[in-house]
Amino acid sequence: xxxxxxxxxxxxxxxxxxxxxxxxxxxxxxxxxxxxxxxxxxxxxxxxxxxxxxxxxxxxxxxxxxxxxxxxxxxxxxxxxxxxxxxxxxxxxxxxxxxxxxxxxxxxxxxxxxxxxxxxxxxxxxxxxxxxxxxxxxxxxxxxxxxxxxxxxxxxxxxxxxxxxxxxxxxxxxxxxxxxxxxxxxxxxxxxxxxxxxxxxxxxxxxxxxxxxxxxxxxx
Numbered sequence: 001x002x003x004x005x006x007x008x009x010x011x012x013x014x015x016x017x018x019x020x021x022x023x024x025x026x027x028x029x030x031x032x033x034x035x036x037x038x039x040x041x042x043x044x045x046x047x048x049x050x051x052x053x054x055x056x057x058x059x060x061x062x063x064x065x066x067x068x069x070x071x072x073x074x075x076x077x078x079x080x081x082x083x084x085x086x087x088x089x090x091x092x093x094x095x096x097x098x099x100x101x102x103x104x105x106x107x108x109x110x111x112x113x114x115x116x117x118x119x120x121x122x123x124x125x126x127x128x129x130x131x132x133x134x135x136x137x138x139x140x141x142x143x144x145x146x147x148x149x150x151x152x153x154x155x156x157x158x159x160x161x162x163x164x165x166x167x168x169x170x171x172x173x174x175x176x177x178x179x180x181x182x183x184x185x186x187x188x189x190x191x192x193x194x195x196x197x198x199x200x201x202x203x204x205x206x207x208x209x210x211x212x213x214x215x216x217x218x219x220x
Contacts, residue, residue: 023081044071095137104131115182122196143202160203
């Protein structure tokens with residue numbers, strides 16, 4: 001019998017597979033799965049599932065769709081993030097918060113992640129967060145990068161690492177208050193949603209659409 005088929009109540013049924021992403025909770029130390037998290041993931045998705053580790057601090061799970069929704073809900077209840085895959089805003093990539101949760105804005109990072117992850121976009125968008133000017137979260141290499149400077153945040157756009165023309169993001173906004181950060185980043189994403197072409201990378205969109213044009217559309 002094919003691995004993707006089962007007999008349910010005497011009927012031969014072809015099983016469909018679905019994919020989704022799992023990321024650990026943002027905490028001091030960054031995004032880290034605990035041993036308990038990994039054990040629970042294995043229990044919920046089952047031995048017949050495929051699991052891929054990505055560069056975005058997440059796991060991509062492919063499992064049969066009949067069990068997927070229950071697995072997703074159980075994972076969320078444990079504090080893990082569960083996201084769609086494909087052309088969406090990826091979960092926030094963060095630094096390790098080595099100088100402390102409060103000083104490096106851990107709660108601000110959590111709120112930003114909740115506000116943006118999973119939004120549909122023309123091409124996958126990667127957002128990075130660094131809690132201090134050391135920028136250990138590699139935020140300037142992401143499509144949108146956030147760097148905490150004292151009590152405010154600088155926002156960079158257009159970082160590119162995937163081609164031979166790799167470049168750092170360009171500073172778009174300085175000294176953004178923490179309570180405004182999700183709104184500002186969402187405004188950038190919305191402009192890209194409305195004006196980006198199908199499968200157009202964010203960095204390519206920025207070159208076509210224009211840094212100044214985007215900047216002038218933002219309100220803070």
